[in-house]
Amino acid sequence: MKAETMPQPARFALPAPLQGLTRRRLFWPCATLALLLIINGAFNPNFFSITVKNGHLYGALIDILNRAAPLMLVAVGMTPVIATRGIDISVGAVVAICGAVAASLIGGTLIIQNGTPVYVSQTPMVLALLIALGAGLLCGLWNGALVAGAGMQPIVATLILMVAGRGVAQLITEGQIITVYYEPFFIIGNGFLFGLPVSLYIVAAVALLMLLLVHRTALGLFIEAVGINPVAARFAGLNARRILIMVYAFCGLCAAIAGLIVASNVKSADGNNAGLLMELDAILAVTLGGTSLAGGRFSLAGSLIGALIIQSLTYAIYSLGVPPEINMVVKSVVVLTVCLMQSDSFRATLLQHLRREPR
Amino acid sequence: MSRNRLFNPALLPLAVTSLLFVLTFGYGAVAYTGFLSSQVFLNLLIDNAFLVVVAIGMSLVILTGGIDLSVGSIIALVTMVSASLVEHHHWPVYVVVPLCLAIGAGFGALMGCLIHFFQLQPFIVTLGGMFLARGLCYVISIDSIEITDPAYMAIAHHKIMLWGENFISINVVIALAVVALGVFLAHYTRFGRTVYAIGGNERSAVLMGLPVGRTKILVYTFSGTCSALAGVVVTFYMLSGYGLHAQGMELDAIAAVVIGGTLLTGGVGYVAGSLVGVMILGVIQSLITFDGTLSSWWTRIAVGVLLCAFCLLQRGLEHGGKRQLAAA
Numbered sequence: 001m002k003a004e005t006m007p008q009p010a011r012f013a014l015p016a017p018l019q020g021l022t023r024r025r026l027f028w029p030c031a032t033l034a035l036l037l038i039i040n041g042a043f044n045p046n047f048f049s050i051t052v053k054n055g056h057l058y059g060a061l062i063d064i065l066n067r068a069a070p071l072m073l074v075a076v077g078m079t080p081v082i083a084t085r086g087i088d089i090s091v092g093a094v095v096a097i098c099g100a101v102a103a104s105l106i107g108g109t110l111i112i113q114n115g116t117p118v119y120v121s122q123t124p125m126v127l128a129l130l131i132a133l134g135a136g137l138l139c140g141l142w143n144g145a146l147v148a149g150a151g152m153q154p155i156v157a158t159l160i161l162m163v164a165g166r167g168v169a170q171l172i173t174e175g176q177i178i179t180v181y182y183e184p185f186f187i188i189g190n191g192f193l194f195g196l197p198v199s200l201y202i203v204a205a206v207a208l209l210m211l212l213l214v215h216r217t218a219l220g221l222f223i224e225a226v227g228i229n230p231v232a233a234r235f236a237g238l239n240a241r242r243i244l245i246m247v248y249a250f251c252g253l254c255a256a257i258a259g260l261i262v263a264s265n266v267k268s269a270d271g272n273n274a275g276l277l278m279e280l281d282a283i284l285a286v287t288l289g290g291t292s293l294a295g296g297r298f299s300l301a302g303s304l305i306g307a308l309i310i311q312s313l314t315y316a317i318y319s320l321g322v323p324p325e326i327n328m329v330v331k332s333v334v335v336l337t338v339c340l341m342q343s344d345s346f347r348a349t350l351l352q353h354l355r356r357e358p359r
Numbered sequence: 360m361s362r363n364r365l366f367n368p369a370l371l372p373l374a375v376t377s378l379l380f381v382l383t384f385g386y387g388a389v390a391y392t393g394f395l396s397s398q399v400f401l402n403l404l405i406d407n408a409f410l411v412v413v414a415i416g417m418s419l420v421i422l423t424g425g426i427d428l429s430v431g432s433i434i435a436l437v438t439m440v441s442a443s444l445v446e447h448h449h450w451p452v453y454v455v456v457p458l459c460l461a462i463g464a465g466f467g468a469l470m471g472c473l474i475h476f477f478q479l480q481p482f483i484v485t486l487g488g489m490f491l492a493r494g495l496c497y498v499i500s501i502d503s504i505e506i507t508d509p510a511y512m513a514i515a516h517h518k519i520m521l522w523g524e525n526f527i528s529i530n531v532v533i534a535l536a537v538v539a540l541g542v543f544l545a546h547y548t549r550f551g552r553t554v555y556a557i558g559g560n561e562r563s564a565v566l567m568g569l570p571v572g573r574t575k576i577l578v579y580t581f582s583g584t585c586s587a588l589a590g591v592v593v594t595f596y597m598l599s600g601y602g603l604h605a606q607g608m609e610l611d612a613i614a615a616v617v618i619g620g621t622l623l624t625g626g627v628g629y630v631a632g633s634l635v636g637v638m639i640l641g642v643i644q645s646l647i648t649f650d651g652t653l654s655s656w657w658t659r660i661a662v663g664v665l666l667c668a669f670c671l672l673q674r675g676l677e678h679g680g681k682r683q684l685a686a687a
Contacts, residue, residue, distance in 0.1 A: 087482070146667075150674050155426070155482060156623050160670065163610050164663020170656035271656075280486060293480055325497030325602075332490030339479050339487070 029289050029305040036312040037061075044319045056192045060315065068311035069199035070095070070258035070265075074278055075285035075303040076207050077254025080214075080247045082286050084227045085295030086147060086154035088248065091255040091282055093165025094139045095275025098259030100172040102132035103269030106182050119181040133256045139165070140252020144245035162279070169271035179268045189265030199261050203304075206254065211300055223247060227295030284331065285310055287338050372620030372672060373632045380635055383642045391649040397525050403641040408530035409434065409589040409596065410640070413608060414615040414633040415541035416585025419578050421616050422545065423557045424625025425481035427579065429470065430586040431608030432492035433463050435601070437590025439496045442504035442600025445511060452510045460587045466492065467583020471576035481579075489609070496602035503601035506594065515595045530592045537585065541630040544581075554578060558625025614666045615640055622673055639665070 040060070041047040050059035074091050081088045105128035106121045121128065139161060146157035180186075191198040214220035225233040226240045234240050255275075263269045287293060288309050289302025313334070317327050388395035404411075413430045420427045437459045444450040444458070466488060473484045506512075518526040545551040553574040556564040565571050593604060619636030621628025643661050647653045 146670075150671055152670055152674060153623055156617070156670055159610065159613065160663050160667045163614065163666060164660050167656040167659030167663065170654075171660070175654055175656060280490070283483075283486070287483070293483055323497075325501055326494065328490045328494030329498065330494075332487045332494060335483065335487040335490065336473070339483055340473075340477055 026290065026299065026302055026305065029302050029309065032288070033305055033309050033312060036309060036316055040312060040316050040319060043316075047319075052195070055195060057195045062197065064308065064311045064315055065200055066197040068307050069197070069203050070261045070275075071278065071281055071285060071310060072203045072304050072307040073206060073254045073258040073261070074282040075289070075307045076203075076210055076300055077251035078282045078286050079289070079291055079298050079300050079303045080210075080223050081154070081251045082283070082291055082293060083223050083295060083298035084244055084247055085230075086244070086247070087283065087293075088143060088158045088251045089155060089279045089283075090139065090143060090158040090161035090165055091251065091258075092275035092278040093162050093169065094136050094252055094255035095259035095262060095278055096169035096269075096271050096273075097139065097165055097172065098132045098136045098256040099263030099269040099274045100169045100178065100271050101135045102128055102185075102260055103178040103180050103263050104172055105131060106180055106185050107178065119183065121182045121185070125182065125184055129260060132260060133253060136252045136254075136256020136259065137249055138252070139255070140249035141245065143252065144248030147248060148241040148244035166271065169269075169274070171271075173269055173271040175271070177268050177270045180263070185264055186267060187264070189261045189263070199265075202257060202261065206257065207300060207304060210250075214300065219243075224296055224298065227298075281310055282307075284335055284338075287335070370620075371676060372669060373629055373635070375672065376618055376620055376632060376635050376639060376669075380639050380642060383639065383646065387642065387646050387649060391646075394645075394649055397522075399645065401521075401525055401527050401531070403638055403645065404531045404534065405528050406644075407637050407641040408528070408534040409592040409605075410608070410611055410615060410637045411534040411634055412537045412585050412589040412592055413612045414619070414637050415537050415630060416582035416589075417609075417612045418541065418616045418619070418621055418628065418630045418633040419545060419554055420481075420582045421558075421613070421621050421623060422554050422625055422628055422630075423575060423578050424561065425474070425575070425578070426485065426613070427467075427470075427582045427586075428482065428485040428609045429466065429488035429492055430582065430589070430612055431605040432489045432496070433466055433583060433586035434590040434593055434605035434608060435496050435603070436492040437463060437587050438594045438597070438600040438604050439499045439504070439602060440600070441591065441594050442506050443499050445506055445508045446504055449508075452508070452514070456591050459591055460584055463583040463585075463587020463590070464580050465583070467580040467586070468576060470583070471579030474579065475572045475575050493602065499602075500600075501602065503599050503603075506598045506600070511595065511598065515598050528595075530595055533588065533592055537588065538631065538634050541633075545630045550574060550577065555626055558622075558627070560626075611640060611662070614662050617673075618665055618669050620669075623670070 037047075044060065047060045050057050050061060052058070074095070078088055078091065105123040106125060112118070123131075143154075143158050143161060146152045146160070147154050150157070187198055188202070189199055193201060214223070222233070222238055222243050225236065225238060226243050230240050258278075259275065262274055283293075285306035286298075286303045288306035289299055289304070291298040291302060310331075313330065314327060317330060318324060384394075384400075387399075393399070413434070417427055417430060440462065441455045441459055444455050445452070470481075470484050470488045473479055474481050514529055517529055519529065519532065520526050545554065553564065553569045553571070556567065556569055557571055557574060561571060590605075594600065597604065615636035616628075616633045617623060617636070618639055619628070619632030619634070621632060640662060643665075644658055647655065647658055647661075
């Protein structure tokens with residue numbers, strides 16, 4: 001049963017032009033994930049069992065995948081941003097904004113149809129979802145404009161939206177928690193398709209699209225070029241500004257989709273708490289996946305695995321009976337350890353003046 | 360832009376900030392009855408004393424071109440440690456407060472060492488510190504701990520009478536002392552000049568033979584100590600310890616420093632500007648409270664808009680400066 005989930009990240013890695021390198025770079029994230037899964041399995045004998053109930057697959061592994069879906073999306077969006085030496089700390093706020101937009105547009109009013117009470121959407125759902133995604137895209141474009149247009153440091157540019165975004169989200173929800181009653185909206189976060197959660201298909205679609213763009217076109221190379229040396233990239237004829245804006249817009253869009261999944265999953269929108277600290281988890285996932293915060297080479301598959309590592313870690317902490325409050329301490333230790341590991345390779349580069357070997 | 364020597368472009372953000380403070384306060388005075396009183400002004404200091412203390416530590420960090428995201432969590436940790444020690448173990452104030460300061464200093468020094476020795480990004484290291492401190496709070500207790508210790512109560516409720524009916528709290532004295540210390544350190548010591556040099560160009564600072572590593576570690580230690588002191592101030596202000604205290608404080612502190620005219624790329628700015636930055640955030644808060652019809656989330660939006668405006672102003676100044684250099 002374990003084999004059922006493990007090949008998934010590996011399959012994402014396959015289209016890479018440099019298979020040998022990719023495999024080696026993904027080794028550490030994969031090993032960490034495997035270790036965590038084994039620890040989980042050791043303490044919880046039923047961990048790897050997947051059963052079929054009502055035509056859906058049930059089990060701890062499916063649960064981890066399902067719960068990791070928003071984080072995986074945000075991590076996929078964050079990866080190219082970090083690859084351009086940037087950072088987007090506004091994703092949590094964007095998640096809250098988009099959830100709030102969708103929930104307030106859909107809401108759900110009770111009407112009597114053929115004698116039975118039915119909840120209908122206030123706005124056609126497709127339109128509401130598109131508006132929510134548009135809001136996320138707009139947030140991303142705003143960040144991109146500040147970074148590429150005004151030349152602000154990414155952390156500051158996105159800090160603005162992080163501060164103001166929560167306010168905007170609360171403005172939309174008017175400080176309340178908006179509950180959604182419209183049934184079809186719940187499919188995004190709670191529905192199943194061919195036995196697997198719908199959210200996983202969304203993640204897979206976004207990730208595959210991005211992988212195709214990155215590996216089958218020159219876009220991936222452009223992003224790395226901007227991250228390694230923006231000035232050189234510009235002299236080489238790249239429109240670095242346009243790439244930066246695109247990258248931030250994509251990140252905003254990913255956060256918007258994640259926001260929809262979160263809102264649909266909890267059937268409500270909370271401007272204050274939706275996506276809280278998600279930016280940190282996303283950065284952690286990207287770092288764990290082997291993408292250096294110094295920019296340059298990146299690995300989308302690694303980020304997906306990183307998100308799964310975080311979710312498995314959370315799951316392990318819960319199932320080991322450790323108080324969940326320890327979660328943050330464990331996470332912080334993991335962050336610092338991973339950073340130190342990356343820094344060792346960084347120092348090795350400095351010493352040897354040779355090609356760097358990211359882990 | 361700055362043809363005449365009398366006008367220093369580094370002063371412009373500070374001038375704008377000060378003007379903005381006067382204008383917003385003036386607006387409040389005209390729009391709301393009772394706003395124009397010295398006690399309202401003093402209340403700004405009383406209610407934001409902890410933010411002032413944090414912002415001073417943060418200014419020095421930002422002046423070196425770094426950032427410290429752990430400040431809010433360290434405040435929470437300090438409130439938690441002091442509440443737990445005072446309430447559950449009955450330790451006296453004069454032991455608890457130095458201990459808390461030592462914890463903060465240790466935290467800062469540790470992060471500074473990681474940043475310097477392993478050349479890690481300040482952002483990610485302090486992010487780790489933020490997680491760690493916040494997590495440790497919950498290890499102590501998940502619930503809020505109320506402080507009923509008489510010594511703490513006495514300090515918290517002590518009013519220092521100024522003129523007439525106006526008063527300030529002991530917290531304000533602490534905050535102003537920290538501002539004085541910060542200004543002294545930044546502008547009148549060798550340490551301060553090294554801080555500005557690192558922010559201007561770290562590599563040049565190393566080549567000049569300045570003690571870059573030591574200064575960087577000291578800056579983070581200072582920021583950690585300031586956060587711990589702010590935690591002590593919060594403990595006096597709230598009379599409780601709670602893991603959720605000061606959530607998002609790091610952002611307010613960064614915003615205050617930026618609005619106070621310190622360049623986020625480091626090297627340019629005035630420590631005293633951060634005090635004005637905090638006061639502006641405080642005035643916005645008071646205006647929204649006085650108005651009564653505006654909801655609290657407008658504060659966050661206003662802070663975001665201000666932050667954006669000041670960052671754009673900074674970018675404009677940098678551009679102007681570069682053009683001037685190119686022309687020369």
